[in-house]
Amino acid sequence: xxxxxxxxxxxxxxxxxxxxxxxxxxxxxxxxxxxxxxxxxxxxxxxxxxxxxxxxxxxxxxxxxxxx
Amino acid sequence: xxxxxxxxxxxxxxxxxxxxxxxxxxxxxxxxxxxxxxxxxxxxxxxxxxxxxxxxxxxxxxxxxxxx
Amino acid sequence: xxxxxxxxxxxxxxxxxxxxxxxxxxxxxxxxxxxxxxxxxxxxxxxxxxxxxxxxxxxxxxxxxxxx
Amino acid sequence: xxxxxxxxxxxxxxxxxxxxxxxxxxxxxxxxxxxxxxxxxxxxxxxxxxxxxxxxxxxxxxxxxxxx
Amino acid sequence: xxxxxxxxxxxxxxxxxxxxxxxxxxxxxxxxxxxxxxxxxxxxxxxxxxxxxxxxxxxxxxxxxxxx
Amino acid sequence: xxxxxxxxxxxxxxxxxxxxxxxxxxxxxxxxxxxxxxxxxxxxxxxxxxxxxxxxxxxxxxxxxxxx
Numbered sequence: 001x002x003x004x005x006x007x008x009x010x011x012x013x014x015x016x017x018x019x020x021x022x023x024x025x026x027x028x029x030x031x032x033x034x035x036x037x038x039x040x041x042x043x044x045x046x047x048x049x050x051x052x053x054x055x056x057x058x059x060x061x062x063x064x065x066x067x068x
Numbered sequence: 069x070x071x072x073x074x075x076x077x078x079x080x081x082x083x084x085x086x087x088x089x090x091x092x093x094x095x096x097x098x099x100x101x102x103x104x105x106x107x108x109x110x111x112x113x114x115x116x117x118x119x120x121x122x123x124x125x126x127x128x129x130x131x132x133x134x135x136x
Numbered sequence: 137x138x139x140x141x142x143x144x145x146x147x148x149x150x151x152x153x154x155x156x157x158x159x160x161x162x163x164x165x166x167x168x169x170x171x172x173x174x175x176x177x178x179x180x181x182x183x184x185x186x187x188x189x190x191x192x193x194x195x196x197x198x199x200x201x202x203x204x
Numbered sequence: 205x206x207x208x209x210x211x212x213x214x215x216x217x218x219x220x221x222x223x224x225x226x227x228x229x230x231x232x233x234x235x236x237x238x239x240x241x242x243x244x245x246x247x248x249x250x251x252x253x254x255x256x257x258x259x260x261x262x263x264x265x266x267x268x269x270x271x272x
Numbered sequence: 273x274x275x276x277x278x279x280x281x282x283x284x285x286x287x288x289x290x291x292x293x294x295x296x297x298x299x300x301x302x303x304x305x306x307x308x309x310x311x312x313x314x315x316x317x318x319x320x321x322x323x324x325x326x327x328x329x330x331x332x333x334x335x336x337x338x339x340x
Numbered sequence: 341x342x343x344x345x346x347x348x349x350x351x352x353x354x355x356x357x358x359x360x361x362x363x364x365x366x367x368x369x370x371x372x373x374x375x376x377x378x379x380x381x382x383x384x385x386x387x388x389x390x391x392x393x394x395x396x397x398x399x400x401x402x403x404x405x406x407x408x
Contacts, residue, residue, distance in 0.1 A: 047249070179319055186358055192366035229368065
């Protein structure tokens with residue numbers, strides 16, 4: 001019955017990679033806590049880099065600074 | 069003062085249906101706990117089916133399997 | 137497959153009231169969007185009044201001001 | 205190490221305004237709790253007005269009523 | 273920079289199991305998306321069984337029914 | 341109408357500090373986006389250090405390592 005919310009920046013994660021996250025997290029919860037995959041929710045939120053801040057700056061700005 | 073977050077897959081919920089969820093949840097909280105509708109927030113998130121996993125698979129894959 | 141998170145202040149909601157919220161929200165999602173109750177999660181978070189702010193003040197402070 | 209999630213209606217917040225929110229919240233957590241900006245996450249979610257309800261109605265409907 | 277929130281019922285997960293979830297999820301995000309563990313947050317919420325509903329009932333009630 | 345959720349480790353934040361976060365965030369949203377404090381929610385979650393992971397380890401373990 002776990003609910004897992006994975007939040008990442010919207011930077012090109014493919015459907016295959018998201019499927020891998022879903023199956024990996026579901027298996028981890030089954031292995032560690034014996035949770036039933038049939039009632040394990042995994043929800044992935046992809047967030048625009050303007051909308052994600054770390055160290056007081058948006059990821060957009062941080063990525064641009066790295067690229068210079 | 070409740071905050072309610074409803075997360076559903078993005079599969080065509082109409083504005084009218086979302087309005088019905090908003091009014092229904094607000095009324096439920098008023099009836100059960102006497103909460104003031106004026107300060108009751110209801111936020112609906114619609115999530116792509118690639119991004120929602122159950123039983124270790126994405127809803128996209130599960131829907132496709134059902135359709136076969 | 138909906139996930140519903142209800143956040144309320146920790147002010148004495150009983151197990152019966154929380155059960156009523158759970159069944160009411162589950163029924164609402166079944167009625168409005170045809171969602172399957174068997175895979176509808178409803179999670180209630182109860183938050184201390186020191187930790188909930190509205191109008192720039194904590195609910196603890198607001199309740200005390202109302203009580204004077 | 206704080207995680208801050210700011211949810212607002214999608215009504216035209218600019219990249220500059222979002223950057224201001226990110227830096228402002230990060231500074232506030234540093235000033236009040238001494239938190240390290242380098243491991244302070246601020247994530248802004250912008251929600252469609254059909255999907256945000258208050259007083260039992262969607263913001264879309266409320267805005268329209270105000271505009272009449 | 274991922275943020276992962278794992279919500280489970282409060283049913284005795286040990287510190288060691290929670291550490292295993294934290295390291296497992298962090299490794300999964302590194303392997304699948306190349307995410308930096310140093311800025312990967314994993315937060316585990318444990319929810320009382322009165323406060324977690326599925327199939328319209330609280331887990332407390334469901335567990336009791338199973339135990340009869 | 342903003343909803344702000346601040347998640348921090350449970351490490352002794354006082355009621356006064358939490359009040360300062362609530363008023364500071366509310367003022368920031370008013371100043372930057374003109375949001376009405378009367379309908380601005382700020383909710384602070386305090387998370388046990390066993391339940392918060394960064395760099396693949398729990399904060400409990402990281403704090404202990406720093407203390408040695």
